[in-house]
Amino acid sequence: MPVSPQAYRPSRALAEVADFLADSVAPADFPQTVVRFRNDRAAGEIGLETLTDDEWADHLGRFRPLPDTLPGPLALRYHGHQFRQYNSDLGDGRGFTFAQMHGVDGRLLELGTKGSGQTPYSRFGDGRLTLKGGVREILATEMLEALNVPTSRTLSLIETGESLHRGDEPSPTRSAVMVRMSHGHIRIGSFQRLAFERDEENMRRLVAYVLRHFYAETSDDPVRLLTLVAERTATLAARYMAAGFVHGVLNSDNINVTGESFDYGPWRFAPSWDPEFTAAYFDQTGLYALARQPEAIQWDVMQLASSLRLIAESEPLIAALEGFATRYQTEIVTAILWRLGVTPREGTEDRALVQTFERALRASQAPIDRVYFDLFGGQVPDQYDETWNELRDLIEPYAPRRARDHDYWRGEPESMLIDEVEAIWAPIAERDDWSMLYDKVARVRAMGAALAAPDAAA
Structure with missing residues (x-):
């Protein structure tokens, strides 16, 4: 069996409500499946890190069912307010849920797609995802996970060999299918x-x-x-x-x-x-x-x-x-005290500190990531001007949440601004060079380890 027998714990819970919540659909038949990104750290939590690249592409690109979980893909039905306007013509238009399993912590996890083909809810869409869209989702989820934001995780990105036409990026452009891992896909x-x-x-x-x-x-x-x-x-x-x-x-x-x-x-x-x-x-x-x-x-x-x-x-x-x-x-x-790297004092001082920090951040218009990097552990550097004086006094009694003992603190702060996202995409588009993406993911994960509690970072 390709999955890990120790960590793989499949579930079919969604079948309990699929009769009214979802429709059975078939994945698109892609011209090719080239594995571009596999998140083995996340895969290890559900027993899929043992898959070879061919098996990975088969299960997460061709969507051959994984053992003992959902027998086939399910496109969810839903409505919603879009920019405050109610829309009853919604549903999974280019994705589906195709597997459930319990993670190492016992919680139920689901694998869902983006770009896996048309469904009854595609309307006039082609059900596809651009490769650039998949790269952007990798960068978003990796950064948010490192910053302690509850987020889905990008498990896989596979290039699928089709040419797509989009109005918001140069066309034709490359196609992909992405798999996200989250604790559920049921929406408001x-x-x-x-x-x-x-x-x-x-x-x-x-x-x-x-x-x-x-x-x-x-x-x-x-x-x-x-x-x-x-x-x-x-x-x-x-x-x-x-x-x-x-x-x-x-x-x-x-x-x-x-x-x-x-x-x-x-x-x-x-x-x-x-x-x-x-x-x-x-x-x-x-x-x-x-x-x-x-x-x-x-x-x-x-x-x-x-x-x-x-x-x-x-x-x-x-x-x-x-x-x-x-x-x-x-x-x-x-959340802000966590990002500042200080231990809460459980009193009104905490709220006053956060309010003062927000005022200084707004007044200074300093780069957000640089400020958090410099102040981590509770020290306002001497080169920070008088805008930060009140915060400097308020933060002085706070104990560090963890030491600045990770290699990350000896470098420069990581950020994920739009110019950098575009710079990471450029070599992929121009010469199929993925090194900047993989390097960025590694550096963001290092930042996450530096920010996390020492036992979590180990």
Whole structure:
């Protein structure tokens, strides 16, 4: 058997709800499957690191079923608000879920695709992914994972040998199929579809499924589900902000009920602290700008509450919604202190420190990644001007969260700004040179090890 017998623990949990949640589909028949990126670190958590490249391409490019998991690909059905406009004509248009397994920590994981071909929800699309889009998703997920943001992980990128025409990049361009690994692909939009169809029975089934498989709870209480989703998504919003990350398209069909970030299109990391910084050229009103992301995610969670009104009373749902703001205020402090590399003091000092830091970061317009690098461990360098004096005084009593003993601290800060993303893509496009991508992934992972707790970095 090609999978690791020690770590591979397959599941078919999705079959419990597939009858109303998904459609069976077939993958595209690609002209070629050339493995360009395989995330063996992630694969080791689910027992797939033992696959040869040929087996990898067979299972993650041709989608021959993995042993004892889902018998075939499933394209999920959902609705959603897109830039606050309701759309009932959605669903997995160029992807599907094709495998489930339990990770080394016991949690359920799923393998889903992007660029795997047309489905009943493709509308006028070709169901494909550009190779550049896949490279960008690798870079986004690797950076976010290193920065402690809950995210899907890019498991695989395989070039597929087709020429694609796109309006937002030079065409024809190369094609690929990507596999992401996450703890689930059920969106707020999955619940919106059931509410739209007034399907009480299956709404209850989906609530119970999510609580059981994603939250390890035996409850089937929709209020409990909303409480947990509000908490998880508030944490996500706070960590986006601490990372200076802008997702770009925080529609309700892009918000996973596990609280993991996923589906990276026009993402950006902000160079400096600009609340109005946007990632998508089509976000002309700044709906999903950097500083508006917490409100945008909370708005999406409100749509989950509205959907759950089909099977629950309003008052307890409203009470559960209120937990988002409370959790966010706690989590933004925790996230920024983590990034600054200091140990919380469990008092009002923490919030004051974070507020002062945010003011200095905005006033100085200093590079975000450079500031976090220089201040890690709680020391404001002497060359920082008077803008930082108040922070210098407030941070002095804080103990370092970990020592600056990793080799990373002897170099330069890692960033993932758009110019660097383009620079990494250029040699791939021009001469099929992937070395810059692989080197960047290695350096980002080194940063993640330097930021993590010592036992996690070992």
